[in-house]
Amino acid sequence: MSAPARTARPARTGALVQAALLTGRQARQGMRIPVFMVMNLLQPMIWLLLFGQLFRSVIEIPGFAGGADVTYLEYLTPGVVMMTAMGGAAWAGTTFVQDMERGVMDRFLASPTSRGALLAATMAWYALLACAQALVVVGVAWLGGARFPGGWAGVAVMLVAVALLSCLFAALSGAVALLTRQQEALIGVSQLLTIPLMFLSSAVMDPSLAPDWIAGVARFNPFDWAVVVARDALQGFADPAAVWGHLALLAAAVTLMGALATSAFQAYRRSL
Amino acid sequence: MSTTCQGPAIDVAGLTKTYRTGRGAPDVRALDGLDLTAAPGSVLGLLGPNGAGKSTTVRILATLSAPDGGTARVAGHDVAREAAAVRRAIGYVAQRPVTDPMGTGRENLVLAGRLQGLGPRAARSRADELLRRFGVADAADRLVKTWSGGMARKLDVAVGLVHRPRVLFLDEPTTGLDPEARAAMWAEIERMASGDGMTILLTTHYLDEADRLADQVVIVDGGRVVTSGSPDALKDGLRGDGVTVELDAAHGADLAARAAAGVPGVVDVAVDGRTLRARADQGATALPALLTALDAAGLAVRAAGLSRPTLDDVYLARTGRSLAEANRAGAREETAEAAA
Numbered sequence: 001m002s003a004p005a006r007t008a009r010p011a012r013t014g015a016l017v018q019a020a021l022l023t024g025r026q027a028r029q030g031m032r033i034p035v036f037m038v039m040n041l042l043q044p045m046i047w048l049l050l051f052g053q054l055f056r057s058v059i060e061i062p063g064f065a066g067g068a069d070v071t072y073l074e075y076l077t078p079g080v081v082m083m084t085a086m087g088g089a090a091w092a093g094t095t096f097v098q099d100m101e102r103g104v105m106d107r108f109l110a111s112p113t114s115r116g117a118l119l120a121a122t123m124a125w126y127a128l129l130a131c132a133q134a135l136v137v138v139g140v141a142w143l144g145g146a147r148f149p150g151g152w153a154g155v156a157v158m159l160v161a162v163a164l165l166s167c168l169f170a171a172l173s174g175a176v177a178l179l180t181r182q183q184e185a186l187i188g189v190s191q192l193l194t195i196p197l198m199f200l201s202s203a204v205m206d207p208s209l210a211p212d213w214i215a216g217v218a219r220f221n222p223f224d225w226a227v228v229v230a231r232d233a234l235q236g237f238a239d240p241a242a243v244w245g246h247l248a249l250l251a252a253a254v255t256l257m258g259a260l261a262t263s264a265f266q267a268y269r270r271s272l
Numbered sequence: 273m274s275t276t277c278q279g280p281a282i283d284v285a286g287l288t289k290t291y292r293t294g295r296g297a298p299d300v301r302a303l304d305g306l307d308l309t310a311a312p313g314s315v316l317g318l319l320g321p322n323g324a325g326k327s328t329t330v331r332i333l334a335t336l337s338a339p340d341g342g343t344a345r346v347a348g349h350d351v352a353r354e355a356a357a358v359r360r361a362i363g364y365v366a367q368r369p370v371t372d373p374m375g376t377g378r379e380n381l382v383l384a385g386r387l388q389g390l391g392p393r394a395a396r397s398r399a400d401e402l403l404r405r406f407g408v409a410d411a412a413d414r415l416v417k418t419w420s421g422g423m424a425r426k427l428d429v430a431v432g433l434v435h436r437p438r439v440l441f442l443d444e445p446t447t448g449l450d451p452e453a454r455a456a457m458w459a460e461i462e463r464m465a466s467g468d469g470m471t472i473l474l475t476t477h478y479l480d481e482a483d484r485l486a487d488q489v490v491i492v493d494g495g496r497v498v499t500s501g502s503p504d505a506l507k508d509g510l511r512g513d514g515v516t517v518e519l520d521a522a523h524g525a526d527l528a529a530r531a532a533a534g535v536p537g538v539v540d541v542a543v544d545g546r547t548l549r550a551r552a553d554q555g556a557t558a559l560p561a562l563l564t565a566l567d568a569a570g571l572a573v574r575a576a577g578l579s580r581p582t583l584d585d586v587y588l589a590r591t592g593r594s595l596a597e598a599n600r601a602g603a604r605e606e607t608a609e610a611a612a
């Protein structure tokens with residue numbers, strides 16, 4: 001290291017570039033674990049097959065939303081897309097836990113790296129992963145005979161909802177990781193939170209056929225918001241107000257959770 | 273930039289920090305009014321046993337953790353009020369590994385450089401330069417999880433250096449390394465320190481490491497400074513000679529310590545296993561007397577000698593226990609805490 005070199009203070013790297021660089025790191029990490037990638041593609045297939053077989057005939061129950069012109073596979077597809085997105089993002093905090101176990105997180109926090117960029121990278125990687133999974137699920141459903149009148153526009157809007165839902169749960173998972181520093185706590189997020197949210201929604205079953213309180217809870221369930229958006233978009237935008245309204249709700253939830261998770265870095269620092 | 277370098281590179285006064293552990297466990301006073309300064313371009317060795325508060329100090333200086341009291345300035349900036357400026361001036365190598373095991377060595381370096389503000393090309397060439405300099409270029413494109421401990425620790429230090437920081441914190445850079453890897457790391461740190469006016473704060477619980485690398489040594493114990501100065505000044509501050517006696521068997525330790533303490537002119541007696549260490553104003557007269565006393569106590573001696581004081585002796589004289597003993601006590605506390 002020569003003396004003159006020190007006179008050049010490095011320029012600053014903006015938070016957006018930092019987020020992109022860190023997203024690249026997450027992607028490399030993910031792709032280096034083939035099992036992770038294979039599991040991520042198998043999981044939605046299992047959901048499709050399992051629920052598709054199990055609930056094949058619920059569509060015939062009188063009063064089932066969608067009625068005669070929608071097959072159960074078509075009804076189920078947006079549900080499986082969102083189950084995959086939420087289930088994956090619930091583990092997003094794993095990277096933070098690993099980085100905290102080593103000194104990687106401390107190194108980032110003692111450098112000019114923006115906390116927002118650290119969080120955004122995790123959200124972005126899980127959103128990208130979930131979008132890829134969503135396309136595979138829709139493709140497989142299509143091969144299985146499902147048809148989506150919403151066309152490419154419907155798919156595009158579905159992907160926006162997938163990205164927002166992933167970001168929401170990645171931020172939540174990241175916040176839990178920063179607050180607890182324990183992988184076990186993430187199991188809690190995944191088991192105690194996401195599974196009930198799946199069943200308190202219209203993902204696999206029309207809630208109007210379930211007890212009233214379930215439909216009531218579903219209205220406040222961000223997971224259900226995403227399912228509603230995707231289903232309506234794929235079915236051809238029968239209720240545009242519901243689509244945009246729920247997307248706005250999801251975006252607001254992401255903003256709120258992102259802010260909470262960013263401030264969780266502060267809590268982590270206080271524990272040092 | 274030169275304007276901020278005029279004062280001390282590191283300036284710490286009255287730092288206190290208490291960890292509230294909760295769950296009925298007593299609070300831990302990790303720092304109890306710690307002071308230290310480091311001149312620009314110098315190597316400051318923070319020497320102390322496990323649990324002395326070394327890592328806590330470094331975390332505060334690296335803006336990771338907030339002190340309860342006291343002030344700390346790094347590269348001219350206050351760590352609490354100007355954290356962003358401090359972060360741009362420092363490199364931080366934690367006690368734990370700071371690299372990503374699922375990335376290659378090169379990826380780790382390039383990412384660190386980019387996050388620190390280097391452009392894509394500058395980050396790549398800097399990574400190449402450091403990989404060569406630290407002798408790990410052959411492994412550059414392998415995942416770090418496959419690297420040996422010594423190589424991975426070198427990469428940690430390289431990552432801390434990637435942006436040419438003005439102040440570099442190295443928290444126990446050689447702990448856990450085999451002697452060969454430690455020697456290589458020492459050579460590297462010496463090269464960095466002499467090269468380019470960078471200030472290095474190095475923590476260690478190895479006396480020989482502080483002796484060899486540090487311009488100034490600050491001995492800490494229980495969150496306080498026990499003594500400080502250059503290694504030579506610290507040793508010169510001790511009157512007399514070091515006396516070392518190698519006992520034939522370790523089981524006579526207590527007896528040996530009692531016998532030695534009774535010899536006139538012999539002070540600061542400590543027995544560590546088979547090794548008895550003490551100091552004597554007149555080594556040449558004290559040593560025969562000491563050997564006679566041990567013989568009278570029925571203890572066989574394998575070897576004996578006089579030496580110029582070492583940092584070991586400084587530590588012993590100032591704290592009343594040998595550093596090895598203090599480290600074992602610290603390690604026991606840590607395991608007890610972990611078990612609790």
Ligand SMILES: Nc1ncnc2c1ncn2[C@@H]1O[C@H](COP(=O)(O)OP(=O)(O)O)[C@@H](O)[C@H]1O
Pocket residue numbers: 271272291292293300301302320321322323324325326327328329606609
């Ligand atoms: N995050 C923490 N929570 C509670 N106690 C801590 C924490 N970090 C360190 N300590 C305690 O503070 C003391 C000083 O620790 P540390 O600074 O790590 O010492 P050193 O680095 O010199 O071994 C020890 O008693 C240690 O157990």
Ligand SMILES: [Mg+2]
Pocket residue numbers: 326327328367443444
């Ligand atoms: Mg330490």
